[in-house]
Amino acid sequence: MQRTIIADCPKKVGEKVEIYGWVDTKRDHGKITFIDIHDFSGQIQVVGSGEDLSALKPQYVVKVEGVVQKRPPEMVNEKLKTGEVEIKIDKVEVLSKADELPFDLGMGTLDLELPTLLDFRALTLRHPKVKAIFKVQAKVLEGFRKAAEEIGCTEIIVPTIAASQTEGGAEVFKVDYYGHKAFLTQSPQLYKQILIPVFERVFTVTKAYRAEPSVTTRHLSEVTQMDCEIGFVQFTDLLDLLEKVAVETIKYAESECEEILDSLGHKKIAFGKIPRLTLREAQEIIKKEYGRDNTKEKDLTPQDEQDLCKWALEKHKSDLVTVTHFPTAAKPFYTKPDPENPKLSLSYDLLFRGVEVLSGSQRIEGYDQLVESIKSRGMNPKDFEMYLMAFKFGMPPEGGFSFGLERITMHILNLANIREASLFPRDMERVDIRFSKLVK
């Protein structure tokens, strides 16, 4: 007999079916046992009697043969897509047993502390509400690629082992590379720029690494970046493009995951016209509306970001805000200073629901200016030989931007900690298993 997926069972009333899945919950009513079983497509109630059934426990993997039957009207479960039917069991076969669970996976919400959630990651990911996070994440990825292709970008694969630090700073992981010193890339930045004279417009989904020696709710040591880089553009074109890609990415995930998001109590994202502010303008709004004078600061504070998003939602019905013109000295060496005021740069952040999820800039395209900028940050141009080669041989005006996949996922779903938005998060406390728990 062929497998029937659970979602198809309501179409097969009166027919014999074979389903495969995991035991969720079991309810023994004297002689009769009710069992909820799920596969990737949904959940269904199966009913029967006997020792075989009583022996089943949560997370057992089973093959069930039985007949699909209508439930009596008073037994219909309207919350379940298959709630009008159930399967009367003829035969059940256990394909794989499970140890007793350390917590109840059958509850509507998995109410665990974060360390426990991660200590048992192989198990907690199976909970419907945890799993749902990564269904949404998969659609963010797909949405980004569609949006990037739509603006003419070619997909590129960039290396993650590099000889130089992309962004400067000490927060870099060292790799022993055949006895030579190498680093895990802090971003795909240098490589996507090298490829502008090859493809003009490129995108990549790749890993970036930061040896961040602190534990916060919004940083991971290994993240997924979704990057675009675009040739022959000027600053305002870039702002148009990044907003277009951001909106299409998020809209796609929201529309593809409508049902999942509804089940998680999702608040619809507001896509009003995105306000564009310089950092200074943003700080003036903070001062005027929220009474904090941060107009001398080099960046927005986390509280500023939250308030600015609140303001944008109220005044512009937008969950997104673009902020531009951060101080040149606070940005990476490849960021182009504004020719009209070189202390400020042609840079931008995109804020989404209270946090920065994207950043980017117009880049320096002139070789000499770039070499000077590298030196001014105390770095050695010799370490950027391959990168600089691209600028020796004809580089157009260009710019780009970079989304953090986990950050976007976190804020679409209103998660409290970015670790919840990574299947297997990496931070200074663990690599799957907590270091403090390791006995070596």
Next chain:
Amino acid sequence: MQRTIIADCPKKVGEKVEIYGWVDTKRDHGKITFIDIHDFSGQIQVVGSGEDLSALKPQYVVKVEGVVQKRPPEMVNEKLKTGEVEIKIDKVEVLSKADELPFDLGMGTLDLELPTLLDFRALTLRHPKVKAIFKVQAKVLEGFRKAAEEIGCTEIIVPTIAASQTEGGAEVFKVDYYGHKAFLTQSPQLYKQILIPVFERVFTVTKAYRAEPSVTTRHLSEVTQMDCEIGFVQFTDLLDLLEKVAVETIKYAESECEEILDSLGHKKIAFGKIPRLTLREAQEIIKKEYGRDNTKEKDLTPQDEQDLCKWALEKHKSDLVTVTHFPTAAKPFYTKPDPENPKLSLSYDLLFRGVEVLSGSQRIEGYDQLVESIKSRGMNPKDFEMYLMAFKFGMPPEGGFSFGLERITMHILNLANIREASLFPRDMERVDIRFSKLVK
């Protein structure tokens, strides 16, 4: 004025246009200068006179204003898509100059030794035939994702920093992880298996690292893997699925890149019914048809792989061959032994045009058997705590496979060395710049 992309110029005869691009070649004919300029969409001839034009050199980035005009019939270039027109220049502006090139990028084929090709990677990637490789590669990626989604796989992001070695062996890169020992993953294997009870069917495109201490034409230190893992399948289902995904991936790239492939002299891929042979059967064919008795060997030799593909193409009109049942001892610990003969395993390789491009297996799903298998390879089950957790709590029969992106690209295009199929290849001799050239 708005930019006109070069491919659109033939539609604009008589109109004034503004194009942006790179100078390819310049031909001075006394007072008149002919210049070939390209952007991402194509190449066009521009014609004019004056010092501004004479000063242009290859790879200069320019903005050209001029009028599109029909060429005289005797001047039409049928090899060029825009060959019926040219642009009469009004004004040219240099956006970025280029140093004198170390070799001629204007030749039809870039006839450089591999080390030079890589020493000047930022420049050599601009050659149309080099660039074309990565246009094809982008379509392989897209084709794989389409095929994986079609068989119901959810996209997952897996970590590349891990606490244990996936495949055993010494060929692993060590990372200093906040003072702890960690490794770059040799494959996404352990993580995709953990996710089977979450999503049932998953795919990922991710990096894999091998500290291979040798220089060959078919190994890289950092590769891109395209992986699927599928729950509730048995061995023959897996063979059906891997062949389906492989064929659809390759067919998609071939059909999307028809024009590029034609220009590279591509030989159409033969998609006859794929022969399936056990290793022993394959070795018998080698013995009978090619006179080499390798029937005692644990694997196919490179020559065997080539001959087997020759045989499959002749006898079955297929550029693909599936080989199964490799010795259990020669395969990774998670490979399932054949219950009918445990010395052989339920494993498979897919050969394509003379080389293995995919491998995989049915996996061991039983916890106890898996722990035994880890121990039998001299590894410590303690190092696989998170992985083994998934097997403690209900794991269905499952299996999967893994394609090498660079290998497939290499053999679709008949490249001599896998380094040509990686934008920025990593091997023991270089990270962009050759170690022997570095003066530190």
